[in-house]
Amino acid sequence: MKNDTILGVDLGWVSQLESIGFEWMDENGEKIDPIKAAKDLGANTVRLRVFVEPPVYGFWVKPGKEFKGYQLHGGLVMLGFCDKNCVVEMSRRAKELDMKLMIDFHYSDHFADPMYQDIPEAWKELSQEELVKKVAEHTKEVLSALKAAGITPEYVQVGNEINSGIMHPAGNKAEHPEEMVELLNAGYDAVKEICPDACVIAHVSMGHILERVRDFFDVFFKYNGKTDMIGLSYYPAWFKERHNPKEFMVVLNQIAALYEKPIVLSEIGGFDYEEDETYALLADTLELVNKVNNHALKGMVYWEPETNAAIMPDGYPLGTAKVVGEKKLQYTKVLSAYKDFKEEK
Numbered sequence: 191m192k193n194d195t196i197l198g199v200d201l202g203w204v205s206q207l208e209s210i211g212f213e214w215m216d217e218n219g220e221k222i223d224p225i226k227a228a229k230d231l232g233a234n235t236v237r238l239r240v241f242v243e244p245p246v247y248g249f250w251v252k253p254g255k256e257f258k259g260y261q262l263h264g265g266l267v268m269l270g271f272c273d274k275n276c277v278v279e280m281s282r283r284a285k286e287l288d289m290k291l292m293i294d295f296h297y298s299d300h301f302a303d304p305m306y307q308d309i310p311e312a313w314k315e316l317s318q319e320e321l322v323k324k325v326a327e328h329t330k331e332v333l334s335a336l337k338a339a340g341i342t343p344e345y346v347q348v349g350n351e352i353n354s355g356i357m358h359p360a361g362n363k364a365e366h367p368e369e370m371v372e373l374l375n376a377g378y379d380a381v382k383e384i385c386p387d388a389c390v391i392a393h394v395s396m397g398h399i400l401e402r403v404r405d406f407f408d409v410f411f412k413y414n415g416k417t418d419m420i421g422l423s424y425y426p427a428w429f430k431e432r433h434n435p436k437e438f439m440v441v442l443n444q445i446a447a448l449y450e451k452p453i454v455l456s457e458i459g460g461f462d463y464e465e466d467e468t469y470a471l472l473a474d475t476l477e478l479v480n481k482v483n484n485h486a487l488k489g490m491v492y493w494e495p496e497t498n499a500a501i502m503p504d505g506y507p508l509g510t511a512k513v514v515g516e517k518k519l520q521y522t523k524v525l526s527a528y529k530d531f532k533e534e535k
Contacts, residue, residue, distance in 0.1 A: 195479050196345075196454055196489025197528040198235035198292060199228045202270035203494055205280055206248045207501075209271070211517045214496065219514075224496045227521055229287055232528025236284035237292040237456070237491045239350065240277045240332055242310040243299050244269055249503070250300040266503040269300055274332050281341050292345035292391075292491065293336070294456075295329060295377060297357055302350045304395050309357040318369055321360055322376045329380035337384065346388045347456065348377035351395040351423060353406050363409055371413040378416040389418045393456045397422025398429075400441050407449055419488070420449060421456035424475070427508065433460075433467075435474040439481055446486035453482075455490035459508035462498050465522045468510065472527035479531075495525055 204224050214224040225236060244250075248271055254264035281291055296302040299310050313324050329348070336343065349356050352374070355363035361370040378390050392410065396402035403422065410417075422445075426433045442453060458475065460468030472492070479487050497509035498519060510524035 193532075194488070195476070195531070196235050196290070196292075196491065197233050197531070198237050198489065198491030199233045199495050199525070200237040200239070200294075200457065200491055200493045201225060201228070201280070201496055202237075202239045202272055203268060204496055205271040205276055206268060207497065212501070213518050214511070215514055215518050215520045217520075223283070223287075224519075225283055225289070226287055228495065228525060229289060231521060231525035232530070232532055233289070233492075233525060234528075235290040235292055235344075235489075235491065236280075237294055238277050238280050238284075239270070239272050239294040239296055240274060241269070241272045241296055241299050242328060243312055244273055245299070252301075252306070252504075255305055267301065268503055274335055277332065278335050278339050278341070281336055281343070282339060285341050290345070291341065291343040292347065292456075293332070293343045294347040294350055294393075295332070296350045297325060297328070297373075297377070302352075302356070304351055304353040307352070307354055307356055307358045307361070309360060313357070318360060318372070321357065322372055325373050325376040326380040329377050330384050333381065333384040342385055343388055345391060345419075345454075346381045346385065347391045347393050347421060348374055348381065348417070350393055352392065353394045353396070353402060363406065367409050368413050371410060371415045374410070375414075375416050390416070391419045391421040391454060391456060392417035393421030393423070395423040397424045397455065398426070398438050398441055400444055403441075403445055404448070411449065417451065420445065420451045420453045422453060423457040423493075424455045424490075425457070425459055425508070426471070427460050433471045433474060435478060438475070439478050442478065442482045442487055446483055451486075452488050453486050454488045457493040458490045459493045459495075460524075461507050462509045462511070462522075463507070465510075465524060468524045469527050472524065473530065476527060476531045492525065495521065
């Protein structure tokens with residue numbers, strides 16, 4: 191079972207950080223490829239996001255929003271170089287290291303999540319029928335470019351943290367649930383046309399809260415949504431909670447029983463300044479791979495381990511790297527939870 195476990199790293203910021211001079215160092219102070227460094231710590235899968243027409247300079251001014259009485263602050267956010275061509279190049283690097291690949295379609299020009307499912311600028315005036323075609327075309331275009339480069343992803347996400355739907359307002363779950371599922375199914379069908387053996391993932395946030403997961407998947411499956419696997423984000427840190435593996439296992443068992451689909455933690459992470467605690471988060475959660483009923487949990491992907499809050503414009507604090515010099519980074523021990531898991535007898 192452990193040989194098949196997804197031990198992933200999302201490295202969407204790597205190419206942009208490299209473009210402005212950042213380097214990653216090994217324990218001897220020698221420069222190392224950040225993808226190889228992650229593999230050396232036990233990672234076997236690379237996850238890469240793809241945007242439709244992202245800004246060429248790789249940054250987005252995220253607008254502030256109010257949500258249920260809370261003010262969500264905006265500001266400058268690094269997107270990474272995540273257009274089609276850059277994703278093909280990063281995928282090539284991962285495959286040269288014999289790593290598996292997960293492609294994450296956001297269907298937006300920037301980050302998509304429960305609060306920001308913004309329709310691509312070039313698609314805003316399209317009808318529902320035209321949007322369905324665009325989703326299919328975009329999906330096939332990116333996957334065909336990968337295949338032309340000799341690359342076939344093992345996993346493909348259709349949408350990112352799609353709790354509230356996709357490409358609002360057209361695919362807003364609350365207002366247009368059938369249209370939402372039609373758009374997502376267009377992505378699923380497009381994946382299967384180009385990469386029939388790829389495992390397609392439908393991904394939601396707040397994966398440790400059963401009600402939030404059901405809010406989406408009950409609707410999704412009611413309207414005949416298609417997916418091969420359920421993807422969850424798991425960030426106890428964002429909820430100011432300590433990781434509780436026993437409680438999380440109960441939720442995972444309930445999700446597996448409800449929907450009879452395998453599960454992957456598409457995103458997981460802990461604070462970069464809590465190295466021991468974040469290592470424990472990964473190690474404890476990986477133990478659930480062998481404990482969740484019917485081996486439904488297939489693994490996890492750490493979201494952006496290659497960075498540190500000190501170098502990010504928004505101070506993103508869930509990386510697993512430390513600053514060891516001017517524009518020099520080094521992974522902490524956190525990802526070695528992957529290697530330790532594989533080496534357990």
